[in-house]
Amino acid sequence: MSPPVVAAALLDDRGSEEQPSKAVPTILRLGIFVPDRVVHVRHAMVPWLMRVNEKIGPMGYEIQLFSGGALGHDGEMQLRLLMAGVTDITWFPFGYVAGRFPEISLLEIPLLSDDPMALTRAFWRLHERGFFPGLDDVTVLGLSVSPANYLHMADDFDGLSGLSNRKIRVANAAQARIVEAMGATAVGGITATQVAESLSRKMIDGVLFSWHGTKATGIELTTRSHMTQALGFTPSAVVMNKDRFRDLPPKVKEAILSESGEAFSLALTASMMAEADKAIARVKESPDHQFYRPSPSESAHLMAAFTAMAEQWQGTDQDRRDLLRALSRILEDMAAEKAPL
Known part of the structure; x- marks a missing residue:
């Protein structure tokens, strides 16, 4: 497990000159x-x-960072520890706790937009x-x-027709549905750090993964078709224990919120987009x-699958229908306004 990270050391190399003694911060x-x-x-x-x-x-x-699983080895554990008050703030992908936030799974479906900043x-x-x-x-x-x-394959890939009986690693139910729509077999239970080894040992033939993590996980070295x-x-989300936040002095709460919100959210996404x-x-x-670009018929097939996923997600639930309409309206308004992203 990694020790606590001193945040300043990650951004500069300032010396460790002796500082005047002061009260130990909370x-x-x-x-x-x-x-x-x-x-x-x-x-x-x-x-x-x-x-x-x-x-x-x-x-x-003072906020202190505990990274690399020092306090919780995955997203589900991170949220559990936060709710129990062991940690005060955490980051987690919603796929680890999909059952707890079912409405948010709508954002996993690439139907209304393919722009992460707009989403x-x-x-x-x-x-x-x-x-x-x-x-x-x-x-x-x-x-x-x-x-x-995106789909990354260990071997040559020339279209959806070649995916029959191919095993593709997935991270959640939405990815499994997409892989099945492509005619392949979805394989779960493989962590991001195990993907490269699974590919090299031919345990799987490919993986759905974002480009921002392909280098760190070794996927670039174990795949050739994309x-x-x-x-x-x-x-994903950065959240704070609600009771802990409530009990903070008003000025501390104000300071935390002043650096949070939409701008911070966009910064998180922008950093991943750049990578x-x-x-x-x-x-x-x-x-x-x-690189393989799908044919028009393959793209139409995938869009039909995404549409079916969204329809199944909303079902007859009025709240979910309202959410889908609201998401669509916000994206349309941003496009019309050409909002800077």
Whole structure:
């Protein structure tokens, strides 16, 4: 397990000159199960943490980062520890706790948009309007939608017709539905850190994964064919224990919220998007990799599958229908306004 990370050390190399003694601050524990080198931690969460600490430090408070599973080895455990008060703040992907937040699974389906920045902005605005009642149990600081997941294959790939009997690693039920719609076999139970080994040992033939994580997980080294069709997203959240937040002094709460919200949410997504763009450019330059663009009929088939998933998701539930309409309306309004993303 990784020891607590001193956030300042991640951003600068200032010396350790002796400082005047001062009162020991009250620590707010931020627990994440991924390493601090992960792009959205290093380039979005740590800068956020430092900005908040600059404001709350003089008031006797400090957020301290516990990364790499030091406090909880996965997203489900992170949320459980947060709710129990073991940690005060955490980040987790909703796929780890899908049953607890069923409405949010709508954002995993690539139907209304393939733009993670637009979806992130819409995600936050829907939350502000109260469309996700499951989030009432926590204080929400940031909401993000990752860059799209794409199909990465270990061998040559020339279309959906070649996916019969191919085993594709998936991370959640939505991904399983998409893989099945492509004619392949969905395989769960493989963590992100196990994907590369599973590919190299021929335990699986491919994986749905976002480009922003292909280098860190070794997927770039164990795959050679990549589909250009977006195949779903991974929504995530930065949240705080509601009781812990309630008991903070008003000025501390104000400082934390002033650095949180839609801007912080977009920063999380933007950091992942930048890494994804670098990965795609890097792989395109390699003669060992190839990209496959679906034919019009294949794209139509996939869009029909996404539509069916959305229809099944909403069913006859009026609240879910209202959420789908609200999401569509927000995305349409942003497109009409050409809102800067």
